[in-house]
Amino acid sequence: MANELHLDSPVRLRNPRLLGELRIGAAVMVGVFVLAFRPHDPALIPSYVRPAGFGLATVLAAIGLAQLLPAIGRQRPTPAVLLAADAGIGVGLVWLYAADAPSLLYAILLPVQVEAAMLLGLPGGSATWAVTTAAFLVAVLSAGGLLGDHPALDVLVLPLAQLMVVGLISALRRELAAATAATEQASTHFRALVEQVPAIVYAAGCGDGDWRYVSPQITRVLGMTPQEWTAHPPAFRAFVHPEDRDRASAEEELARLRGDDHLGLDYRLVLPDGRTVWIRDESTLVRDRRGRPDYWHGVLLDVTAQKRVEAQLREAEAEYRTLVEQIPAVVYRFAPDAPVPGASGGRPGRFVYISPQIESVLGYTRQDWLEDPRRWARCLHPEDRERVVAEDARVAGTGDPLNVEYRLIARDGHVVWVRDQAVLLGEGGRRYWHGVMLDVTERKRAEEEVAFLAYHDRLTGLPNRTMFEELLGLALARARRQGLAVAALYLDLDDFKLVNDGLGHAAGDDLLRQVAIRLRGASRDTDLVARQGGDEFLLLLSDLARDSVDASDGAGARSIARGVAARIHEALRAPFVLGDAEVFSSVSIGVSLFPLDAADGKALLKNADTAMYRSKASGPGGTIVFADTAGDPVTRLSFSTRLHRAVERRDWVLHYHPMVDLATGDTTGVEALLRWRDPNGGLIAPGDFLPTAEEMGLTESIGDWVLEELCRQAAVWRGMGLALQTGLNLSGRQLWQPRLVEKVLRAVEAAGLAPESLLVEVAESTAMREPVRTGQVLSDLHEAGVRVAIDDFGIGYSSLARLRHLPVDILKIDPSFVHDVPEDEAAAGMVAAIVQLAHGLGMTPLAEGIENEVQRRFLVEHGCRAGQGCLFGHPVPGAAVPDVVRGRARADAIRWG
Numbered sequence: 001m002a003n004e005l006h007l008d009s010p011v012r013l014r015n016p017r018l019l020g021e022l023r024i025g026a027a028v029m030v031g032v033f034v035l036a037f038r039p040h041d042p043a044l045i046p047s048y049v050r051p052a053g054f055g056l057a058t059v060l061a062a063i064g065l066a067q068l069l070p071a072i073g074r075q076r077p078t079p080a081v082l083l084a085a086d087a088g089i090g091v092g093l094v095w096l097y098a099a100d101a102p103s104l105l106y107a108i109l110l111p112v113q114v115e116a117a118m119l120l121g122l123p124g125g126s127a128t129w130a131v132t133t134a135a136f137l138v139a140v141l142s143a144g145g146l147l148g149d150h151p152a153l154d155v156l157v158l159p160l161a162q163l164m165v166v167g168l169i170s171a172l173r174r175e176l177a178a179a180t181a182a183t184e185q186a187s188t189h190f191r192a193l194v195e196q197v198p199a200i201v202y203a204a205g206c207g208d209g210d211w212r213y214v215s216p217q218i219t220r221v222l223g224m225t226p227q228e229w230t231a232h233p234p235a236f237r238a239f240v241h242p243e244d245r246d247r248a249s250a251e252e253e254l255a256r257l258r259g260d261d262h263l264g265l266d267y268r269l270v271l272p273d274g275r276t277v278w279i280r281d282e283s284t285l286v287r288d289r290r291g292r293p294d295y296w297h298g299v300l301l302d303v304t305a306q307k308r309v310e311a312q313l314r315e316a317e318a319e320y321r322t323l324v325e326q327i328p329a330v331v332y333r334f335a336p337d338a339p340v341p342g343a344s345g346g347r348p349g350r351f352v353y354i355s356p357q358i359e360s361v362l363g364y365t366r367q368d369w370l371e372d373p374r375r376w377a378r379c380l381h382p383e384d385r386e387r388v389v390a391e392d393a394r395v396a397g398t399g400d401p402l403n404v405e406y407r408l409i410a411r412d413g414h415v416v417w418v419r420d421q422a423v424l425l426g427e428g429g430r431r432y433w434h435g436v437m438l439d440v441t442e443r444k445r446a447e448e449e450v451a452f453l454a455y456h457d458r459l460t461g462l463p464n465r466t467m468f469e470e471l472l473g474l475a476l477a478r479a480r481r482q483g484l485a486v487a488a489l490y491l492d493l494d495d496f497k498l499v500n501d502g503l504g505h506a507a508g509d510d511l512l513r514q515v516a517i518r519l520r521g522a523s524r525d526t527d528l529v530a531r532q533g534g535d536e537f538l539l540l541l542s543d544l545a546r547d548s549v550d551a552s553d554g555a556g557a558r559s560i561a562r563g564v565a566a567r568i569h570e571a572l573r574a575p576f577v578l579g580d581a582e583v584f585s586s587v588s589i590g591v592s593l594f595p596l597d598a599a600d601g602k603a604l605l606k607n608a609d610t611a612m613y614r615s616k617a618s619g620p621g622g623t624i625v626f627a628d629t630a631g632d633p634v635t636r637l638s639f640s641t642r643l644h645r646a647v648e649r650r651d652w653v654l655h656y657h658p659m660v661d662l663a664t665g666d667t668t669g670v671e672a673l674l675r676w677r678d679p680n681g682g683l684i685a686p687g688d689f690l691p692t693a694e695e696m697g698l699t700e701s702i703g704d705w706v707l708e709e710l711c712r713q714a715a716v717w718r719g720m721g722l723a724l725q726t727g728l729n730l731s732g733r734q735l736w737q738p739r740l741v742e743k744v745l746r747a748v749e750a751a752g753l754a755p756e757s758l759l760v761e762v763a764e765s766t767a768m769r770e771p772v773r774t775g776q777v778l779s780d781l782h783e784a785g786v787r788v789a790i791d792d793f794g795i796g797y798s799s800l801a802r803l804r805h806l807p808v809d810i811l812k813i814d815p816s817f818v819h820d821v822p823e824d825e826a827a828a829g830m831v832a833a834i835v836q837l838a839h840g841l842g843m844t845p846l847a848e849g850i851e852n853e854v855q856r857r858f859l860v861e862h863g864c865r866a867g868q869g870c871l872f873g874h875p876v877p878g879a880a881v882p883d884v885v886r887g888r889a890r891a892d893a894i895r896w897g
Helices: 016-036 049-068 078-096 101-120 123-142 151-194 217-222 226-231 235-239 242-258 304-325 357-362 366-371 375-379 382-398 441-455 465-482 496-503 505-522 555-571 601-618 626-630 633-649 686-696 699-719 740-750 764-769 771-783 800-805 825-840 853-861 878-896
Strands: 200-205 211-214 262-270 276-287 293-302 330-335 350-354 402-409 415-427 430-439 485-493 528-533 536-544 576-578 581-583 587-594 623-625 652-661 667-678 682-684 725-730 758-763 787-793 810-813 844-847
Touching: 016 049, 016 078, 049 078, 200 217, 211 226, 217 226, 217 293, 242 262, 276 304, 330 357, 330 415, 350 366, 357 366, 357 415, 366 375, 382 402, 415 441, 441 465, 465 485, 465 528, 465 536, 465 601, 485 505, 485 555, 485 601, 496 505, 496 581, 496 764, 505 528, 505 536, 505 555, 505 576, 505 581, 536 555, 555 587, 555 623, 587 601, 587 626, 601 623, 601 626, 601 686, 633 667, 633 686, 652 699, 652 725, 652 878, 667 686, 667 699, 667 758, 667 878, 686 699, 699 725, 699 740, 699 758, 699 878, 725 787, 740 758, 740 771, 758 764, 758 771, 764 771, 764 787, 771 787, 810 825, 825 844, 825 853
Parallel strands: 587 623, 667 725, 725 758, 758 787, 787 810, 810 844
Antiparallel strands: 200 211, 200 293, 262 276, 276 293, 330 350, 330 430, 402 415, 415 430, 485 536, 485 587, 528 536, 576 581, 652 667, 667 682
């Protein structure tokens, strides 16, 4: 039948122990035969027959005993070896009794019967055979032997032998029937067992679709009969879900290649009624006696419900992970009552769950955190431990929700701020804290930064104007109570804009940071250094003692302020390294003192700012104390009033400083220098009144007068036959006034001069302060014919790239470089380099401040042909210029002629 259960377990006829017992019985029968044997002719039987017969019986008994031993009887070669021994014993008996023909028949019959019993191995058949054979032999032998003196008995031999064979066959049939019944009973029990389990049991050949048995449960599980399942074997593959076919086939092939005898697969079946069923297929390979694959025994389990639950669990887990493990927080579950061996201090209990975000927050894995109950306590920041432990103990006792912020030390040592929020819940008689830890480090840093920036400068880290003013107010209050003095220093970097424009804003920021560091190093520990903004800094010197003879003049405080300013200038003297460039920077410092020249903080800062501006106007790198120049308010008011009147009355005068050819001594031009003819004080130098005029907005009016007077005087000289190039200095405010070029050309034309006779001089610091704007103005002047000179070259921050594009005719070397040549090698080298630079840029180098003949010769030898200085005379009024020029020509002709 197609679905019959075929058991591959035939009746075992070779029980090793039973075969051993049969051989022992056969040995006994052989012994009885030898003992009872009576030959017809004794003379034909040698004397050794009987001992040899007993020997063969003994060997047979020994073989039977050996077969009773499991170590021998269960070995695969044992049956073949023993069968050969049996044959040898039979041949031996035939040989011993061959001389007596009648006895030979029984000698042959006996081993045949013995061997039949050995091969059959049936307990009932062997017993019947043994009894009948023994009775036959005993009866015949006790009657006098075979075919001996009683021939009549020989007639009984054949019938008796037939009876023995019939009895043996009968016994065999009964034994076989009993074995068949036992097999059918076992098959019935096995079928009952197989067909009652809640699974489809099957036996399938190794060929595709070779189904040998399928249990009836297939109808309940899949809605198909076993016959429908096996009717078209290849259809099984069609039932497998398309998405699972390749995977199932690949796993089967992999198991075959690995030689696995067990295979477990999960796949889906799409049934004829449209249902999809998940199946768990567990099978074991059965091999034949030669070890070759024969067929598969297996079960098919319906795991659809299990798969549905698993899918629901996966979906729930995915939702949980999305909710818990993807939010930017560490979720935890903490058992406060769990015992912790050796716990002392910190939170008792242990964490029973913590989300994987703990690793991204603190660098510890979940296992690190869960396996070490003391991990949280060890990570607490020492400064927060006492506070957090106290709050933890409080909420543990009251059951209130936990809400606390504290710091934890991460695995790599950095500090992490967390906000820990949790509620205490009871579950199954136990308590658990369910909480989240939020990383609030960035928020804390932002709060700290906001608090810091409220009183500090972001770029340099110095206190800002707000903090400075607050501390200044406190310092002034102490000074009033204790009779002390306070000094405020206002600092401004000289030509800082040149660094920004020439090297970029990053370099400018770097310079400001480095200056801040040097300012802190140059000031006292009790002084406050602050950044006002841009390139301006503030310095507060508080609690200064007014320790002079006349305490009201503040000489002690003034001396301290000057000393701090001197240290600042010295600290900034060394170059600053900005990337690949070295830059020299100086500051102009203004100082104001309380209570000498200011009664409150606002006035103190205003006066320091005014003093700083005056310092900057007089030249970079200087210090001016407000009281030194401004005096009391009445004096300042008087000075301002007189300056206004000077502008109205044009109380100015120009003196002219010759410019000469260093090789010939010829005067090539003059530089106009402004003086204030003050009725109360004689001639006042420009450095003493121009800063105030700049503050008062008077420089434009003064500059207009200088231009008109210079052009008028040049016209007078020309009428006298002196063709001198005349130079005038333009300040930054003059340079950038509207329609400057038109104003200059109008003045030159009104005086009847050629534009080439006018030389406009601009300080290097002014030219580089706003190079684009300055370059445009100078270009317009140069295109109109006016010659252009850069004054005080070498002390600013000229960008060679910008200098190359400026329309400059003369490059005037600052006197500070010329003063020490040729004795100072560094100064000499610098002057020689500037001369070469000027020639390389197509400009005429002109050295200022020449004081002696040695300097003149040095300059001439190094290619500098133009110069100014006291060696050639001091500035003189315009009327004296013709005599000076002619007199110098005669003297130079004698000196150098």
